Amino acid sequence: MKRFVTFEGIDGSGKSTISKRVAEKLQADGYDTIWTYEPTDSTVGKYVQECIKKQSDPFITSFTFIADRILHSTQIQQWLDDGKIVLCDRYAESTYAYQAAQLESEMKDPLKWLQELSKDRILLPDRTFLFLIDPKASLTRIQHRTELIPFERLAFLEKVHMNYLKVSKGKRFLHLDATQSIETLVKICYNDIIQKTKKK
Ligand code: ADP
Numbered sequence: 740m741k742r743f744v745t746f747e748g749i750d751g752s753g754k755s756t757i758s759k760r761v762a763e764k765l766q767a768d769g770y771d772t773i774w775t776y777e778p779t780d781s782t783v784g785k786y787v788q789e790c791i792k793k794q795s796d797p798f799i800t801s802f803t804f805i806a807d808r809i810l811h812s813t814q815i816q817q818w819l820d821d822g823k824i825v826l827c828d829r830y831a832e833s834t835y836a837y838q839a840a841q842l843e844s845e846m847k848d849p850l851k852w853l854q855e856l857s858k859d860r861i862l863l864p865d866r867t868f869l870f871l872i873d874p875k876a877s878l879t880r881i882q883h884r885t886e887l888i889p890f891e892r893l894a895f896l897e898k899v900h901m902n903y904l905k906v907s908k909g910k911r912f913l914h915l916d917a918t919q920s921i922e923t924l925v926k927i928c929y930n931d932i933i934q935k936t937k938k939k
């Protein structure tokens with residue numbers, strides 16, 4: 740059963756659009772579904788937004804993202820215990836991909852360090868969709884946003900993209916060509932989720 744499903748990819752890859760549409764379709768078809776996201780709207784999540792804007796020390800940023808996730812995971816576990824399907828727009832791989840890019844000049848193997856740091860407090864998704872797109876194309880998609888955050892620069896997103904490829908090996912991950920149409924992507928994700936999920 741695919742009950743806890745996460746959506747990952749660089750900024751502008753289409754995670755929010757597709758995950759919301761998949762959640763709406765699941766709900767419309769009678770599946771009890773929650774759509775959620777990180778960074779969250781909690782007090783810690785708001786502090787995360789400040790860390791991004793202020794370009795805080797990458798260690799502080801990493802710990803804060805992880806704290807936000809640990810709090811969020813308690814809520815996600817509760818939803819799963821209640822029998823819901825939970826779709827989450829960004830989860831642990833976001834920290835591995837982005838904060839490892841931030842920390843690359845600070846230590847030898849930031850990916851490994853970040854994975855170790857939170858492994859006992861985070862949930863293991865049943866499926867993680869990775870939306871793959873050339874960073875130049877994703878930046879073109881989001882250039883109309885009123886204020887681009889410091890992470891939304893080409894050189895940085897190229898590093899994040901490479902980190903995503905490194906951390907997404909294994910059966911849990913499904914790599915998607917994010918330049919396909921929205922309808923096609925929604926269908927692929929939806930079908931993949933319900934494959935082994937019995938309708939309540
Ligand atoms: P993310 O959540 O990954 O940052 P969004 O879902 O906000 O990305 O999408 C960024 C922009 O790209 C939006 O304007 C959205 O409408 C558009 N978009 C998303 N998916 C596609 C797609 N498959 N094809 C074309 N445009 C897309």
Ligand code: TYD
Pocket residue numbers: 749750751754755777778791804828829830831833834835837838888890891
């Ligand atoms: P988000 O609002 O999901 O951005 P977008 O919709 O553009 O994809 O996330 C805000 C930023 O925070 C985004 O640049 C990715 C970054 N981020 C991290 O660096 N680490 C994390 O653990 C998470 C969850 C997000």
